């Protein structure tokens with residue numbers, strides 16, 4: 001296994017899928033200001049996906065471009081976590097999904113910006129700036145909705161209850177990352193989950209939300225086993241490239 | 250107010266306009282001027298916002314990552330334009346949410362071009378090239394509009410519109426020199442959007458009821474037909490350059506006038522679309538109304554949270 005390829009692909013697919021989900025909001029946000037914010041964040045993720053998938057293609061060394069990787073794989077070859085492919089449902093679910101993800105991405109990029117692999121480090125450093133803003137934005141909404149009205153509290157609590165089972169996978173670890181850490185390409189991920197948990201505890205406490213008791217966690221995304229939702233994302237995402245193969249746009 | 254006082258105020262107001270002095274929010278202005286501006290600016294704002302929908306329709310299907318990013322950025326700009334423009338209406342004493350409700354009830358209009366469907370990727374090219382291109386023709390003169398906040402909003406907007414026009418033209422150019430199916434896709438998009446783009450300038454001068462007064466107030470600087478002619482003159486050579494055919498058998502260049510002459514616009518179609526009978530009128534307004542209704546609980550939560558926070562601050 002080419003670990004550098006696989007690792008960068010995972011990061012790139014996470015950005016690609018959550019960016020896709022956020023972009024579905026464009027024109028339909030609950031407030032014009034949020035329409036702008038979500039589109040802006042979607043744009044950051046499309047940018048990250050572009051850099052990461054380009055880099056993955058380079059690591060792979062088979063001449064695949066970022067676009068080839070984004071648009072021309074089959075479902076089993078996408079390696080994003082299940083969390084980011086979950087549907088938007090409503091603004092509460094979207095913000096909770098975003099928050100749980102941003103709270104992981106921030107400490108992750110804080111580590112990766114010091115990767116001795118310079119290309120990964122450069123993308124992490126740039127993405128970290130964006131991620132800090134994303135996390136501030138999603139935290140603020142989780143707090144507002146949690147501590148807003150009875151209805152918003154109920155809705156966002158339900159969002160948390162439903163999404164919680166997808167958070168364990170954020171810390172999935174296998175030979176891919178272990179090998180890169182051992183080889184010194186990327187830094188140790190010690191304490192990553194603890195930092196995530198601390199952010200989550202703080203924000204959810206301020207939002208007056210309760211962390212679900214159940215500790216059952218799904219995984220599969222990192223190995224290419226996805227939820228039913230991914231197929232529909234790919235149907236839209238890949239439509240043009242599949243319908244008109246090999247053309248310039 | 251006494252009649253003669255009002256007459257003096259009106260005289261001073263018109264004198265300012267005639268001397269190209271900007272009218273600012275706190276200046277006295279005739280009610281009709283205020284109402285005309287509120288109507289025009291809020292219509293303009295609604296057009297920006299409704300206009301996000303036909304293009305938003307293709308973001309998740311954009312053919313590559315670069316196009317996806319550019320389209321997202323473009324649609325985000327349009328939302329920003331909507332925001333500046335709603336703020337400009339608020340300087341005239343209008344309420345943003347009220348004007349939005351008028352859109353949802355069908356009382357307020359928006360540019361009828363957005364009632365046409367986006368059926369292929371090439372429509373992203375056609376919209377940027379033609380619709381943003383037409384918007385530039387309309388909006389550049391508005392940078393000199395007599396009402397300060399509107400004029401200033403237009404200066405910011407116009408800078409972004411030219412990027413929109415270029416990205417659209419670039420999409421069309423790429424398609425036009427692509428495979429036969431890509432070229433056909435581009436031609437089909439031009440066929441569908443050409444005439445609605447010409448209609449964006451509004452009725453012929455003879456039919457346009459607001460033009461004379463708006464020109465006297467320097468809200469408007471050119472008539473609808475002048476702007477339409479300018480658009481045709483600029484756009485036809487661009488189509489030729491990339492090898493696409495403007496779908497107008499009557500189109501010809503007049504050597505004497507230096508202008509293109511074009512065929513008769515189907516005004517029945519125009520008025521039908523304005524009245525609500527375009528292919529997507531219902532979908533567009535429904536989508537906007539749904540966004541507002543679905544977002545109600547979010548806005549209520551934000552208000553409730555802000556109020557709680559304020560109370561806690563006072564208590565501590």
Ligand SMILES: [Fe+2]
Nearest residue numbers: 297326327330
């Ligand atoms: Fe615009």
Ligand SMILES: [Fe+2]
Nearest residue numbers: 327381410413
């Ligand atoms: Fe535009």
